[in-house]
Amino acid sequence: MNSNQLSKRLETVVSFIHPAQTIADIGSDHAYLPCYAVKKGLVKQAVAGEVVDGPFQAAKKQVAADGLSASVDVRKGSGLSVLSPGEVECITIAGMGGPLIASILEEGKEKLAGVQKLVLQPNIAGHAVRSWLVQNNWTIEAEAILEEDGKLYEVISAVSGKGQKLTPQEIYFGPFLMKAQNDAFRLKWQREFNQIDQVLAKLSKAALGKETEQKKQELTAKKQWIQDVMTHENT
Template sequence: MNSDQLSKRLAAVASFVPAGSVVADIGSDHAYLPCYLVRKKVAASAIAGEVVEGPYQSAIKQVAQDGLQHWIDVRKGSGLAVLKKDEVDVITIAGMGGPLISQILEDGKSLLPGVKRLILQPNISAISLRDWLTNNYWKLSAEDILEEDGKIYEILVAEPTNNNIQLSYTERLLGPFLMKGNSAVFRQKWQEEYKQWERILNQLDQAEPSPMIETKKEELKMKIKIVEEVLG
């Protein structure tokens, strides 16, 4: 992977960036995504934010190598703290856990007014992101799911709304757009989760009973039932 040829995962993230956007890529690593977006003339300009020194230096090097210093600003800092208010149209955050992305958004909430789109790719726990979005006046406008190198990734696209749109637990867990699409990758993900939940449930059945274990068992049974209903 490089700034000319993104991974399948990052290419999917890039596909949701509207033409002419000013983009902030948070946790940018080597800055491949912002470099690609500017080189392809999708983004007018970009900010690459990175908190870790090594990746920050790699991002600076990549931007210089591509000759994009006038269009991409590499900044070191935590989460959205690298931004100023009303500075970008689109924020991308990819390759982190859902709870961490949610915390980044929560910590930088004051910088979100003026942002027109969030493009988020959680490695795990997309439900925690859907919860944060719906509780903070962001509505899902699209979702995608794909497999790359044996791993399955979900992408959530959200836009600001004046309405506090609530999703059902099933929609929060599985994704409203992904449920409708019912793709082969979607089915594969939840069939694998289903098998894992059944294994855990069987283990809990052998454990010494306790209120905590009973609560966990009921939660797993609910999830198993949801997947059975959706997948048929």
């Protein structure tokens, strides 16, 4: 992967940026995503935010090597602290856990003024991202799920200011993903179902106790949710 050829995962993230002309990529690593977006003419200006010094320096080198210093501003800082309110139309955050993405958005709420779109790619716990979006008046407009190198990734695109009500199942599985149920979606939840079965088998052999029983009930309920969604015939 480089600034001319992104991974399938990041290409999917980029595909949701339109129609924004200014973006901020938070946790940008080598700044491949913003450099690619500018090179392809998808955006005019970009900010690459990175909190760790190694990736920050790598991003600066990449932007300079691509001759994009006038278009891609590499900034060091935590989360959305690298931004000013109203500075960009779209924010992308990819390659982190869902709870971390949600905490970055929560801690940087004041920086979201003027942001029209969020494109978020949680590695795990996508429901934490959806829950934050619903609670903060964002509307999920599109989702994708894909497999790459044996791993499964969800991408969530949300727009501001509309608000949305989702069922607990839609928050957990994704309102668009559970309707489409492509191969990657079914693989993800079949894996999850099998893992729950394995944990339940271990818990059944564990010493009885309040915590053990509560865990068994939670997992059994989750297993039923997956079974219900996977066996639902879409129309």
